[in-house]
Amino acid sequence: MSPREDQSTLFSILQELNRNEQIYLSPYATCSDSGIRRHPEEKKGYRQQFALDADRILHSRAYMRYIDKTQVFCLVDNDHITHRVLHVQLVARIARTIGRFLRLNEDLIEAIALGHDIGHPPFGHDGESFLAALSVEHDLPPFQHNIQSVRFLDKLERKGKGWNLTLQVLDGILCHDGEVHSRLLQPHKISSFKDFDRRLNEKEQNPQLSILPSTPEGCVVRLADTIAYIGKDIEDAIILKLIKREDIPITCQKILGITNGTIVFNLVTDLIENSSLTAPEKITIGFSDRVSSVLHELKKFNYERIYLAPATKKNIPLVRDCYRRLFGFYLDCLTNKPELLPEGVDLMNDMVSLYHGPHSKKQKVLDFMAGMTDDYFLTQAKAIGCTVPKTW
Numbered sequence: 001m002s003p004r005e006d007q008s009t010l011f012s013i014l015q016e017l018n019r020n021e022q023i024y025l026s027p028y029a030t031c032s033d034s035g036i037r038r039h040p041e042e043k044k045g046y047r048q049q050f051a052l053d054a055d056r057i058l059h060s061r062a063y064m065r066y067i068d069k070t071q072v073f074c075l076v077d078n079d080h081i082t083h084r085v086l087h088v089q090l091v092a093r094i095a096r097t098i099g100r101f102l103r104l105n106e107d108l109i110e111a112i113a114l115g116h117d118i119g120h121p122p123f124g125h126d127g128e129s130f131l132a133a134l135s136v137e138h139d140l141p142p143f144q145h146n147i148q149s150v151r152f153l154d155k156l157e158r159k160g161k162g163w164n165l166t167l168q169v170l171d172g173i174l175c176h177d178g179e180v181h182s183r184l185l186q187p188h189k190i191s192s193f194k195d196f197d198r199r200l201n202e203k204e205q206n207p208q209l210s211i212l213p214s215t216p217e218g219c220v221v222r223l224a225d226t227i228a229y230i231g232k233d234i235e236d237a238i239i240l241k242l243i244k245r246e247d248i249p250i251t252c253q254k255i256l257g258i259t260n261g262t263i264v265f266n267l268v269t270d271l272i273e274n275s276s277l278t279a280p281e282k283i284t285i286g287f288s289d290r291v292s293s294v295l296h297e298l299k300k301f302n303y304e305r306i307y308l309a310p311a312t313k314k315n316i317p318l319v320r321d322c323y324r325r326l327f328g329f330y331l332d333c334l335t336n337k338p339e340l341l342p343e344g345v346d347l348m349n350d351m352v353s354l355y356h357g358p359h360s361k362k363q364k365v366l367d368f369m370a371g372m373t374d375d376y377f378l379t380q381a382k383a384i385g386c387t388v389p390k391t392w
Contacts, residue, residue, distance in 0.1 A: 010046035017048055026103040028277045030215045035166035038154070038193050049166055050107035056163040057115040062152045066117070068373035070124040072233050072307065073240065075315055075374075077391040081236050084124075087228060088117055094268060095224035099217060101272045102285075108217040111165075112172030116221060119148025121370040122377040123319050125307075130323040131370060132207075138331075138362045141204045148370050149173050150200065156367060160351035171196055172218030174203070175211050176225055181296050184274075184286020185219040188212040216277060219285035227267045230298055231260035237306045247305065252298045255291065267295065315389035322381035322388060327365055329384050334361040342383055 018033045025031065035049030045052060057063055069084035092113035099109045121127040121143075131143035150170055154162045171190060188211070190196055203209050213219050237243045245258050256263045270291040276284045287295065306312060333341045341347070348364040359367075372380070378388045 007046070011044075014046045014048065021105070024103065025105060026216075026277045028216060028280060028283055029104045030108050030168055030217055032105065032107060035168060036191075036193070037164050037166055039164050041164065048107060050105060050111050050169060053163075053165045053169045054107060054111040054114055056165065057111060057118070057153065060118070060153065060157050060163065062118045062157060062371060063114065065371065065373050068375050069117075069120055069122065070127070070374055071229070071236075072124060073236055073312065074123050074126075074319075075389055075391045076240065078239065080239060082232055084117055084120060087232070088114055090228040090232065091116065091221065091224050094228050094264060095221045098220050098224060098268055098272055098275075102216070102220070102275055102277060104217050104220060104277075108168055108172070108215065109221055111169045112176065112218055112221045113224065115149060115153055115165075115169065115173045116176040116225065117145065117149065118152050118173075119145040119150070119370060121145065121148075122372050122374045123316075126313075126316050126319065127323065130320050131366060134323065134327050135366060140360075140362055140366065142207050143366065143370070144203070144207055145370075146174055146176055147200060147204055148367075151367065152371065156348075156351070156371075167193055167196055168215050168218070171214045172221055174200055175213040175218055176222050180210070181226075181292075181299060182223070182286065183289065183292035184284045185212060185222060186284055187214055187216055187219055190214045216283055216285055223271060223285060223287075226295070226299075227264055227271075230267075230295070230302065231256075231263035233302055233306055234263075235260045237309075240311070242309055242311055243305050247301075249297055249301055252294050252301070255294045256298065263298075267291065311392075314392070318387060318389040322377065322386045323369070325384060325386050326369060326377070326381055330365040330368065331361060334364065342380070345380070 018031065021029070021031045021033075032048035032050050035053075047055070066085035066088060067083065071082045071084050071087045073081050092110050095109045095113050096106045098104075099106045121131055128143060128145050135141060135143045150173055153165055153173070154170060157163055167190070174196075190199065199211050203211055213222060234243070234248065238245055248258055256266050267287070270287050271285070274286060274288045274291075276282060286292070330341075330345075330347055334347055347368050348359075369377070382388050
């Protein structure tokens with residue numbers, strides 16, 4: 001068989017796969033052939049649209065840096081504590097299970113899940129708050145990791161060309177906010193990149209603005225984000241002796257369970273049983289009242305006993321100081337003393353003109369620091385004389 005004939009066969013299979021989606025998926029699922037890209041692509045491949053996006057995210061440099069990014073606990077000398085890379089994989093698996101039983105598009109779910117936290121800076125949400133404060137001080141919009149995830153994938157990767165991901169994937173990443181408690185979500189449909197850019201700009205100017213995913217798949221990932229971290233963070237905290245298993249609130253123990261596996265199972269089961277895709281105006285992805293209430297209680301427990309615990313936060317003052325001093329050092333180098341930049345540090349100066357046009361030196365520093373891994377951040381901070389925290 002000639003290469004041309006091989007390719008013809010592959011495209012025939014692609015057409016069959018797309019037809020099968022019309023048959024087997026929910027009428028309100030997002031079919032792969034509906035994917036919209038910002039820029040038309042001349043080379044037509046045989047992978048389905050959202051599967052292609054998942055592959056592109058996996059091959060991005062930003063995805064590779066997940067491996068050394070804090071999830072909750074930083075500077076812990078224990079290989080069994082969750083890092084960001086495991087978290088996004090757990091979100092993907094949990095969300096795909098939910099999507100399969102709701103007959104939604106698992107490729108779209110996976111792509112959103114794998115990319116949703118790519119914009120997280122070193123040291124997790126604490127790092128995000130430090131960059132947000134520095135952004136405001138330097139007359140930039142407050143840093144938000146979901147917007148930065150879109151920036152990396154849409155504008156910064158591949159030397160500023162981006163990956164040209166579909167509208168549906170980028171929208172799911174932008175709207176993934178798993179920190180906000182929601183009993184149920186209803187998709188807020190958009191149909192163009194003009195709509196997407198408008199909502200991104202509105203969110204950038206107002207971080208408190210509530211924006212909902214445009215697809216049911218995006219809604220699933222947003223809730224799976226919470227399911228993936230709520231019990232896993234408890235397991236990590238038990239390993240680190242911050243809490244004991246019996247400390248979990250009694251109501252949560254009775255309804256959700258006391259292990260991560262049981263908590264995930266019960267949350268996933270409840271979400272599948274209480275979600276509805278019966279009509280366009282009645283699409284709801286969410287939990288029962290009882291389980292949602294208990295989940296909210298468990299979130300409060302995690303915040304009080306884990307996320308805000310003195311042991312969790314003990315290194316944060318040093319990290320904050322490193323953020324401030326590194327930001328000031330890099331900005332001064334770009335503005336006045338480029339010869340002082342350490343070898344190998346390129347503050348977004350090798351980007352194509354797409355990036356250089358409207359982006360300030362402050363934005364370049366912000367983008368560079370947001371992309372750092374924890375270890376690289378500490379190495380750079382130590383090189384300019386910062387006192388860096390030790391592992392515990």
